[in-house]
Amino acid sequence: MNHFIYRNQELCCEEVEVAKIAAEVGTPFYLYSHATLARHFQTFDSSFANIPHLSCFAVKSCSNIAILRLFAQLGGGADIVSGGELFRALTAGVPPERIVYSGVGKTREELAYALRANILQFNVESEQELEALQEVAAAAGVKARVSFRVNPDVDPQTHAYISTGLAKNKFGIPIDQGVAVYLRARELANIQVQGVSCHIGSQLTQVSPFIESLRKLKNFIARLQAEGIRISHLDLGGGLGIQYRDEEPPHPEEYAQAIQAELAGLDCTLILEPGRVIVGNAGALITRVHYTKQGPAKKFVIVDAGMNDLARPSLYGAYHAIRPVRDHGQGREVADVVGPICETGDFLSRDQEVPVSLPGELLAVMSAGAYGFSMSSNYNSRPRVAEVLVAGAGYHVIRQRENYEDLVRGEEIPAFLQS
Numbered sequence: 001m002n003h004f005i006y007r008n009q010e011l012c013c014e015e016v017e018v019a020k021i022a023a024e025v026g027t028p029f030y031l032y033s034h035a036t037l038a039r040h041f042q043t044f045d046s047s048f049a050n051i052p053h054l055s056c057f058a059v060k061s062c063s064n065i066a067i068l069r070l071f072a073q074l075g076g077g078a079d080i081v082s083g084g085e086l087f088r089a090l091t092a093g094v095p096p097e098r099i100v101y102s103g104v105g106k107t108r109e110e111l112a113y114a115l116r117a118n119i120l121q122f123n124v125e126s127e128q129e130l131e132a133l134q135e136v137a138a139a140a141g142v143k144a145r146v147s148f149r150v151n152p153d154v155d156p157q158t159h160a161y162i163s164t165g166l167a168k169n170k171f172g173i174p175i176d177q178g179v180a181v182y183l184r185a186r187e188l189a190n191i192q193v194q195g196v197s198c199h200i201g202s203q204l205t206q207v208s209p210f211i212e213s214l215r216k217l218k219n220f221i222a223r224l225q226a227e228g229i230r231i232s233h234l235d236l237g238g239g240l241g242i243q244y245r246d247e248e249p250p251h252p253e254e255y256a257q258a259i260q261a262e263l264a265g266l267d268c269t270l271i272l273e274p275g276r277v278i279v280g281n282a283g284a285l286i287t288r289v290h291y292t293k294q295g296p297a298k299k300f301v302i303v304d305a306g307m308n309d310l311a312r313p314s315l316y317g318a319y320h321a322i323r324p325v326r327d328h329g330q331g332r333e334v335a336d337v338v339g340p341i342c343e344t345g346d347f348l349s350r351d352q353e354v355p356v357s358l359p360g361e362l363l364a365v366m367s368a369g370a371y372g373f374s375m376s377s378n379y380n381s382r383p384r385v386a387e388v389l390v391a392g393a394g395y396h397v398i399r400q401r402e403n404y405e406d407l408v409r410g411e412e413i414p415a416f417l418q419s
């Protein structure tokens, strides 16, 4: 359920006509519904209301500070993976005691920054990272609260590029080597061990892989307890999928119930790192048709958004439904919706039924709230698009469209080339 609906054949986001925003802001732009964002967050978070928990929104999925602020106001925290994401979270007003930091390649500078900010937890992914964190924490004269991300070797049954909890993936510490790392951490003066974490993949459409990994983590925690190591925080990562087309992912309540049933008896604060499930269907990419072209093999609808604005179709072959912004009975036809970028991989939809479109008409690329703007780039020297948040009858530009000056900011022509 989301707040993108048709009224008098016009696609509206909450109470605002999408065409009106396009006329005023220009295209392309990302459009988010405040009501959908808030409802998705609250539905997810309240599903765990019976147990001590913290929902740390995965900043990488949608990192605009207005959206981070909204979740912080609703009691959420942030799952970050870089110094830049920490800066965003702090700028948005996420309390540091609700921030967890994952990622295999944290630099010493990033570790120091997060220590200064006094975040809740570092999800450490290797023994060398542990040693680096000890050094940096000792230099700063503080103690780092640590959880180790263990790799439970569970198949999340999703796209290979977004599977993270398999033995062959780069993430985490193999679960069989885990106890030794905890024993080492216990000896370090500036490390305070508090948690175990994992994240097995993204866009999971079944509960079973989550449960399988939770069982492995429970056994692991029992082994740690036998060594006298107490675990107060269990971080299960993110990964719950959404419906793009005909997937039937578990409802957050079903997911939460299954997890809580399995958790019974474990005295831990549960940390969750949802991204896509909160924002995916709360956002759309709005684009205008430039031209249409009938080739010998297929028809192309050439729009003003490209793979630099929404990478998912090119990168993962991902499906995004394409809807007309004005539904005037134009019908649908099989065509490729493509961008202006000079690559054959530049498509937003391929061999799918899309609205029959004329130059100048607007299209909405749905389910684009997660890993949409946050993965966008300036490829082909295209300024990054605007982001707009609708709330009720009003809308707010939460990120200005970039301009040409933005494209060359920081670039310099060295003196020897200036003559």
Ligand code: LLP
Pocket (backbone or CB within 6 Å): 058, 061, 079, 102, 103, 162, 199, 201, 202, 203, 237, 238, 239, 240, 273, 274, 275, 276, 277, 312, 316, 370, 371, 375
């Ligand atoms: N926690 C960690 C440690 C993660 O690596 C991720 C996502 C999440 C949480 C949030 O996962 P979610 O709830 O959103 O599934 N760009 C890809 C998805 C990459 C996911 C990376 N990690 C896509 O567009 O499908």
